[in-house]
Amino acid sequence: MKDTLNYLFAGNSLNKDQACKVLTNIAEGQFSEAEIASFLTVYRMRPVNAEELNGFRQALLNLCVKVDFSEFNTIDVVGTGGDGKNTFNISTASCFVLAGAGYKVTKHGNYGLSSVSGASNMFEYFGYKFSNDIDKLRKEVDEIGICFFHAPLFHPAMKNVGPVRRALKVRTLFNMMGPIINPCSPKNQLVGVSDLQIMDLYNQVFKDGDQNYMLVHALDGYDEVSLTGDTRYIENGFEDNLSPADFGFSTLQQEELSGGNTVEDAAKIFKNIMQAEATDAQQNVVIANAALGIKCMCPEKSLSDCVAEASEALKSKKALEVFNKLMATS
Incomplete structure (x- = not known):
């Protein structure tokens, strides 16, 4: 050293x-x-x-603990964090919408770092038991359409840097590692990034691999499609902007995406979304991100068709059905 x-x-x-x-x-x-x-x-x-x-x-x-799910065509939807926006769990909700639409999702996540509630907080709150039992996880993907990889169970080597990260109390290079170390290396990945510099860096990393990928960054600072303004995206090397109107939605205000002050606050919003009882703003932002997940997996589909597909999966409560089934396994 x-x-x-x-x-x-x-x-x-x-x-x-x-x-x-x-x-x-x-x-x-x-x-x-x-x-x-x-x-x-x-x-x-x-x-x-x-x-x-x-x-x-x-x-x-x-x-890492190896996971071979190559028999499935899977996707992960994840953000880098670090945007400081304290939104509710948009990416995680989008994963259930994708699964409700019939796609296979292998979600990788951890407890919240830059927000009140990370993916692991949400899964844990609703009773999902974290596991690295590959047979259990394969069954969930096969029969339900989604499973969750709680990062610490799949990256035990990270324990040696944990005390240092906690002692430093600042973001380190490990904060940007999570979205690119999904243990099953899904064939498709939608990654939200907190700034354009990281977007360019991820693009260089992904383009050297064989994953189908899409990177997104809301130009007002979100690590996901926020519908609060335009979104920059890179799809397998192609780069452009999308406006809220491109999704068929109106522009949102930042306060409409707040995740609240506690995990319980975020969980209430999350459950309302799954039950299609949340605000239009909350539902629309989840639909928009899920639509890009569909677009990532099926680039031949138009964005409007992807939005319609995601909207139907949420509003028909197919996403809720997937959510209930997964939580019932625990």
């Missing part, structure tokens, strides 16, 4: 293999907390580049 730190402090960057090796050594407990903190501080002083991120990603995928 001394040699690596001196190399980085001199203004150099790691190549993919070097990045993979150093993060593997960190994850395997070969360095002290002070050394790990110094390493992470480098990437607070300058941005991680695509080759380094690719190497870090490879290390964590090599070390």
Whole structure:
């Protein structure tokens, strides 16, 4: 680590293999907390580049609990967090809408970092038992259409950096790792990012792989389609903007997307959405994100058809049926 730190402090960057090796050594407990903190501080002083991120990603995928769901055509919908907007669980709700529309979803998530309620908070609140039993999870995907990977159960190597991250109390490069280390490497991925710099970085990482992907960033700062203004998106390398009107919706106000102050507040909104009893704003933003998930999986479909499909899955309560079935397994 001394040699690596001196190399980085001199203004150099790691190549993919070097990045993979150093993060593997960190994850395997070969360095002290002070050394790990110094390493992470480098990437607070300058941005991680695509080759380094690719190497870090490879290390964590090599070390994670392996999940082979290649027999399914699956999607994950996830945001990077860090936008500071404290929205309700839009991505998680969108996953149930996708499953309600008949698509297979392998959701990867954790407890909230930059918001009151993360995906794991929501699943846990409603009684879902976290598990890394692959047969159980495969059955959920096959029979219900969705399963959930609680990140700590699939990335045990991360425990060596946990104390350092908590002690530093600042965002580190690990905050941007979650969306790109889904243990089953789904064939499709819709990722919301909190700024355009991260969008470009993710695009460089994804375009070197074989996943079908779409990246989105609301230009007023959300890590998802917010309908509060235009959204920048990259779909397998193609880049453009979408307005709320492109989805057939009116522009929303930021306060309409608030997740409240507690997990209970967020859970109440989430359940209302599943029951198609939430506000139009809350339902529409979930439909918009689910529609892009459909578009990601089926690029030949028009956006209006994707919106109609997502809307029908939510308002006919097919999403609620999936939600109830999944929670009943626990």
